[in-house]
Amino acid sequence: MEAGRLSKERKNTLRDSVFEKLKALIITGQIPPGGRVTENEIAERLKVSRTPVREAFNRLERDGLVIGRPRQGYVVAEFNITMFREAFDIRELLDGRATELAAAKASAADKARLREMLAECERLAAIPDRSTREKFEELQVGIDLHRVIAEISGNDMLHGMLCGILDKCQ
Secondary structure (H helix, E strand, O other), rough: OOHHHHHHHHHHHHHHHHHHHHHHHEEEEOOOOOOOEEEHHHHHHHHHHHHHHHHHHHHHHHHEEEEEOOOOOOOOEEOHHHHHHHHHHHHHHHHHHHHHHHHHHHHHHHHHHHHHHHHHHHHOOOOOOOOOHHHHHHHHHHHHHHHHHHHOOOOOOHHHHHHHHHHHHO
């Protein structure tokens, strides 16, 4: 029984790792909007089998980051200003509720973690003539702060929905 559980945990870790790496390739523009990509290309690039890549593409398609094309692979979704506005409207609603729930449930350790993240955001924002890397890092810390608040809320569905919206807003 123990070996089966460990095997499943390893599988989930690989699946999540491939998903995060593929999402990062899209978010950072290494695979640009409108860019076409196949399971085989990503499997070779990440040095993994096609199964976790297929699962990652399925998740990204559900999140609206890619569009599946039968027998052609996937195309990275192109976003327009209307889509961003809609995503931010939804994010605003979800963020507000996540914050309410997190405020009621946060432990002292949670509050300390949030204070550290906020201090890091402020430190990065205060750097004069920031590089693109520093601006991206500030954005990432801010997004991570929202993810942590949603996690602390204790509402798994809210957390999942907010993380999906945050991915689109990135």
